[in-house]
Amino acid sequence: MLNQIVLVAMLVIGFALLLNLWALLRGPSMPDRLLALDTMYINSIALLLCYGIYSVSNLHFEAALLVAMLGFVSTVAVCKFMLRGDIIE
Amino acid sequence: MSLLEWSIAILVMAGALFVLLGSFALIKLPDFYTRLHGPTKATTLGLGSLVLASMLFFNFVQQQLSLQQFLIALFLFISAPVTAYMLIKVALHQKLVPMLNTRHQDLMKQRDNLAKGNDLPTVEKLADSD
Amino acid sequence: MRLLNTLLPTPARSLLLFVVWLLLNNSIAPIHLLVAALLALVIPQLTVSFRDPQPPIRRWGLAVRYIARVLIDIVLANLQVIQLVLGPNKNLRPGFVLVPLSMTEALPLTILAGTVSLTPGTVSAEILPYQLDATSSAPKYLLLHVLDLQNEAELVASIKQRYEQPLKEIFQC
Incomplete structure (x- = not known):
């Protein structure tokens, strides 16, 4: 029973990812696209967590942690680039 | 299903719905500044409740100690406001147009001036400009 | 020692x-x-x-209570955001607000800006004026974007009383 519920939750999150993709393609401005991409990162962490429960495995958390860090660092780096045209001042 | 499993199920569903709400806000709201509110709040809370569900599941249903998920929540609750701050800084820098009925739009124009440390308006002055 | x-x-x-x-x-x-x-x-x-020296946490009990309050506020904030997001767009009344601050240290300011971003209807946009040296004690302002601006004076007062005051006590600054 719990398995089915987690499966439904994964479907919902997958739908959220599709909405993000739409926002990413639609824009209209650069920060909008960046926000959509960052949300996409966070949603994929949510998907990984759900998959961890679904497949009863601990292995996915390290992947989720890595995705979280990469997402944060890359978003901030692109923000920096758009603010100054330079990543490291 | 036991009470524990029900609470895990509710947390998972709530988390998924909050994540969906954050993504929905992204396409539904009219301008960048309002869109930013969805992902910073709803998605972060959604992830928090998924992490809680996963911790309950592994520690009590599977009976194996697993606290790594806590790190994900901790990291996200610290990094989400920073990301939002950087993004809104970029938006202000690029002078994105906010939706029409946004109040105190003059603050955006004054921002460059404010940033240099001169002409700081008092709160009373701001209230008049509305 | x-x-x-x-x-x-x-x-x-x-x-x-x-x-x-x-x-x-x-x-x-x-x-x-x-x-x-x-x-x-x-x-x-x-x-x-x-690292730049930061003020240490002086009152741990208050810090724990602050975290608990913020966690509760995050949940309440989301219930409010649900209403606003699912309602029609023309009901939204967004706006920018400038909050005068009475703190100058970097760490408490960072925590305040982060808390404000996670809690009811507000995202912090900028701390003004920019300053690179931590020693200057010019008054600071926090620029916020608010999703639903009802009563500006009330919002500013609640942020100051709910979040800034405890932070000042925690760091004794």
Whole structure:
């Protein structure tokens, strides 16, 4: 029973990812696209967590942690680039 | 299903719905500044409740100690406001147009001036400009 | 005591490193305890010269209560955001607000800006004026974007009383 519920939750999150993709393609401005991409990162962490429960495995958390860090660092780096045209001042 | 499993199920569903709400806000709201509110709040809370569900599941249903998920929540609750701050800084820098009925739009124009440390308006002055 | 200070320049950070390493490995086997202790000793030593001094937390009880309050506020904030997002767009009344602050230290300001971003209807946009040297004590302002601006004076007062006041007490600044 719990398995089915987690499966439904994964479907919902997958739908959220599709909405993000739409926002990413639609824009209209650069920060909008960046926000959509960052949300996409966070949603994929949510998907990984759900998959961890679904497949009863601990292995996915390290992947989720890595995705979280990469997402944060890359978003901030692109923000920096758009603010100054330079990543490291 | 036991009470524990029900609470895990509710947390998972709530988390998924909050994540969906954050993504929905992204396409539904009219301008960048309002869109930013969805992902910073709803998605972060959604992830928090998924992490809680996963911790309950592994520690009590599977009976194996697993606290790594806590790190994900901790990291996200610290990094989400920073990301939002950087993004809104970029938006202000690029002078994105906010939706029409946004109040105190003059603050955006004054921002460059404010940033240099001169002409700081008092709160009373701001209230008049509305 | 002197020796302890040189060995552990930042005890809180060392403790955090220790706990995070154990959480990453998800075990308390002796080898992991040993590596965690080593990292907790070495990393603060290596990085202490990179850091600007920050005010220490003086009142731990209040800090714990602050975190609990923020967690509750995050849930309440989301219930409000649900209403606003699912309602029609023309009901939205967004706006920018400038909050005058009475703190100048970097760490409490960062925590305040982060809290405000996570809690009811507000995202912090900028701390004004920019300043690069931490020593200047010019008054600071926090620029916010608010999703639903009802009563500006009330919002400013509630942020100051609910979040800024406890932070000032926690850091005694």
